[in-house]
Amino acid sequence: MIRTIKALLVLCLYLQIFGVEYTYADVKPGVTIDQAWIRLSPLKNRPSAAYALITGGKSDDLLDSAASPYFKRIEIHYSRMTDWGMTMEKLSSIAIPASQVVKLEPGGYHLMLFEAHDLPKKPSKTLPITLHFKNGGAHVIEFTIKPFGTMH
Numbered sequence: 001m002i003r004t005i006k007a008l009l010v011l012c013l014y015l016q017i018f019g020v021e022y023t024y025a026d027v028k029p030g031v032t033i034d035q036a037w038i039r040l041s042p043l044k045n046r047p048s049a050a051y052a053l054i055t056g057g058k059s060d061d062l063l064d065s066a067a068s069p070y071f072k073r074i075e076i077h078y079s080r081m082t083d084w085g086m087t088m089e090k091l092s093s094i095a096i097p098a099s100q101v102v103k104l105e106p107g108g109y110h111l112m113l114f115e116a117h118d119l120p121k122k123p124s125k126t127l128p129i130t131l132h133f134k135n136g137g138a139h140v141i142e143f144t145i146k147p148f149g150t151m152h
């Protein structure tokens with residue numbers, strides 16, 4: 001995918017140099033979100049985490065907040081390994097550069113979901129989370145629920 005985009009950018013540059021009108025054929029105007037999933041905590045007082053692949057659109061954007069009817073609060077976090085172990089820091093936003101894939105995944109960027117409430121009694125396969133992008137607006141995404149031990 002990234003190789004394809006690089007190839008397209010090179011092609012685009014080439015076409016611009018030679019004055020040919022070119023549009024980004026497979027780059028969507030706004031962000032796109034794929035492979036969205038939640039690692040749902042089995043314990044009510046422990047937060048859950050949510051992950052996804054976010055692909056930038058034609059221009060740079062920022063993921064600046066998230067919300068869900070099933071969680072009281074959602075924070076944007078970044079996990080990293082330090083000399084004294086794994087730490088998480090709270091971020092105000094995540095940069096989503098144009099045409100680039102940003103991975104929210106265990107051990108890196110993630111959404112931290114606090115104070116779950118009114119979770120569907122029957123196991124429901126997905127839960128909605130609304131992702132707010134600075135330029136791209138709000139996207140309601142159904143996140144697939146996976147067991148707590150899942151790493152990807």
Ligand SMILES: [Cu+2]
Nearest residue numbers: 077088110112
């Ligand atoms: Cu976290």
